[in-house]
Amino acid sequence: MILVNGIATDNISAQDRGLLYGDGLFETIAIKNGIYQHLNQHLKRLTIGCERLGIPTPDLDQLREELTLINHSRGVVKIIITRGQGGRGYRSPEPVQPTRVISFHPWPEYPADHQQGVRVRVCNLRISTQPALAGIKHLNRLENVLARNEWQDTTIAEGLLRDQQGHFIEGTMSNLFMVKNGALHTSSLDQCGVAGVIREIVLELASQNGIECHIQNISEAMLKTADELFITNSVIGIWPVVEVMGYNHYLKGTITQQLQTLLEGTE
């Protein structure tokens, strides 16, 4: 089921700037037991993204109402907001009439990664530095596509992305955390990367529960000597990382488990 500007259809205009330039944003939201998970935080990030790109912020009441039309108890809903049609070349049309696309997708079948942990690789592609786009979940995702296409082995759950300087920033579809000496570390996302909703929630939960949090660049040396490693996103929640291929093996540690339990408590 797909809704485009509130109307059930499978199509959008071939002149939409989302297609022409990737001129827009998206959110991927989990539905569990019929409830949209962390919906307020997703809509907040979407609003911030629109402000950053200069796209009129969507009517959130209208968006919430349309979301209630998705009648599934479990699955994934994707919201796309674009700058709509028109404009001469790259220049924005005046006025902007944004396009909103809401689509439902079945829950993806992952193995028992949540409990056992996953094996990940390090991608060759280095993500680019762009403060103007860093943090927001925009539609320019060719770097993620190219990085994800580096491997076909289905036993590798994720690929880690470094920036041009070699810092570990995130995964192709997730944020990256490490634990060292009882403290939590995750990369700063002011130069590149996507500030995931679960990343924000994990940071809040950690700090509410007395776990020291550091937002800083994660070097190769730090990654290799981490005590625990995990990745997060809105669909997977928290996946412990038990191996970074060619780098090191890790145990699923107590802080990862504690944060998994705390995160489940927010559902």
Place this chain on the structure above:
Amino acid sequence: MILVNGIATDNISAQDRGLLYGDGLFETIAIKNGIYQHLNQHLKRLTIGCERLGIPTPDLDQLREELTLINHSRGVVKIIITRGQGGRGYRSPEPVQPTRVISFHPWPEYPADHQQGVRVRVCNLRISTQPALAGIKHLNRLENVLARNEWQDTTIAEGLLRDQQGHFIEGTMSNLFMVKNGALHTSSLDQCGVAGVIREIVLELASQNGIECHIQNISEAMLKTADELFITNSVIGIWPVVEVMGYNHYLKGTITQQLQTLLEGTE
């Protein structure tokens, strides 16, 4: 008039990866006197772009046949090739069934910039370094959109883009050339920027006609002390630049005029 996979329609699937991730490429081709300008070069760049992104290269005979259906003597045709629908997240579908979109647009009404030259500004946004995407005309164009939206003054024809190190790489919709002591200089595009078809042709024409060509980084100091400056793309051809706001004024020089005449000879 729009053709999507050969069928006349205004729409594409809302699940197309061109919309979801900007996962594709485009070409903008001028039609003058009923003839597609530099068509072979455009199709060659499109093919190279597909190879770089791992998208199956389009059937060029089929594409040429579809282009003949556009029955206009003057205008602009845009070709978009995407990785099609499907795939789990960023991962490519198997097999990939690319989407091709061909659309006709009326000739844009520009003032007499070709003769008199244009005034340009320097954009605040710095473009990012990404060798994996440099040179090709992919659909991830948010940087161009944000840069183009920095100004509304219609007397400013273009904005120049610098990389993170401050080198002048290109314009938001054009390539940048400078002339100094009789030699032609244009930026290297192996780290960022789009390798325009007209840029390639201008470089060929210059070297065939005994004009020394340098492909190198253009610094602020070089730009300020240039003898002549011009920008190129498939629709504008060559526009002399007579002012870079806040930097310097330039005369429309003899080499710019010579290259304009040579370029007209290729139409």
